[in-house]
Amino acid sequence: MKILTVLGSPKRNGNTAKVLDMLENELVAIGHEIERVSVVDYKINGCVGCNVCIKEKDEPNCVQQDDAKKIFNKVMLADLIIYATPVYAHSFPAQMKTLIDRHYCFVTDAGSPSQSSVVEGKRVSLLITNCYNEETTDLIRESFDRIFTELKCNISGKIVVAESASLDFLERAEGVVKNMAKAIIQSK
Numbered sequence: 001m002k003i004l005t006v007l008g009s010p011k012r013n014g015n016t017a018k019v020l021d022m023l024e025n026e027l028v029a030i031g032h033e034i035e036r037v038s039v040v041d042y043k044i045n046g047c048v049g050c051n052v053c054i055k056e057k058d059e060p061n062c063v064q065q066d067d068a069k070k071i072f073n074k075v076m077l078a079d080l081i082i083y084a085t086p087v088y089a090h091s092f093p094a095q096m097k098t099l100i101d102r103h104y105c106f107v108t109d110a111g112s113p114s115q116s117s118v119v120e121g122k123r124v125s126l127l128i129t130n131c132y133n134e135e136t137t138d139l140i141r142e143s144f145d146r147i148f149t150e151l152k153c154n155i156s157g158k159i160v161v162a163e164s165a166s167l168d169f170l171e172r173a174e175g176v177v178k179n180m181a182k183a184i185i186q187s188k
C-alpha cells in the first residue's frame with residue numbers, strides 16, 4: 001500500500017514525529033511504501049473562502065498557487081493518508097489546521113444533497129500526541145471524524161499517545177503503534 005504521512009507538528013523532531021517514526025518503521029517492515037510530508041516544510045496560505053473550488057468535480061481545484069497543491073497531488077496518489085498531530089488548545093496546531101481547511105477544495109457542491117468528493121473512499125487515519133490524558137482529545141478526534149466524513153473518506157484507525165511529558169511516553173507509544181499498524185492492515 002502507498003501511504004502518505006502528514007506531520008502536522010511545528011516540530012520536525014518533536015513527540016509526534018518520534019511516534020510517527022515508529023509507526024512508519026512498523027509499516028515499512030511489513031511491506032508498505034511510505035512518504036512523509038511535514039507541513040512546516042510547505043508554504044500554505046489560509047483558505048480565502050472564495051468557493052471557486054466547489055464547482056470543479058474532478059480534481060482539487062484551488063485558485064491559490066501555493067504549496068498546498070503539492071500535498072494534494074500526493075494525497076490523490078496515496079491509498080492511505082495518516083495525519084499525525086499534537087493537540088494545541090484542544091485542536092490542531094495552526095499549521096495543520098490551515099492545511100485541513102484547504103481540504104475544502106476536495107468537495108463539490110458542499111452542503112447540498114449532490115455534494116461529492118474527489119477523495120471519496122480514500123482511507124485516512126489519525127495519530128495524536130498530547131500532554132493531558134486521552135479523554136481530553138475528544139474534541140480533536142470529533143473534528144477529524146466530522147471533517148473526513150464530510151469528505152466521504154474511510155476512517156481507518158485513530159490512536160492517541162497521551163501524557164507526552166511522562167517518562168514512559170515512548171515506551172507506551174511502541175505498544176500503541178504496533179496495534180495501529182495491525183489495525184491499518186486489517187481494515188479495508
Ligand SMILES: Cc1cc2nc3c(=O)[nH]c(=O)nc-3n(C[C@H](O)[C@H](O)[C@H](O)COP(=O)(O)O)c2cc1C
Binds near residue numbers: 014090130136164
Ligand atoms: C501551544 C500549545 C498548546 C497545547 N495545548 C494542549 C492541549 O490543549 N491539550 C493537551 O493535551 N496538550 C496540549 N499541548 C501539549 C502537546 O500536545 C504535547 O506536548 C505534544 O506531545 C507535542 O507534540 P510535538 O512535540 O510534536 O509538538 C500543547 C502544547 C503547545 C505548545
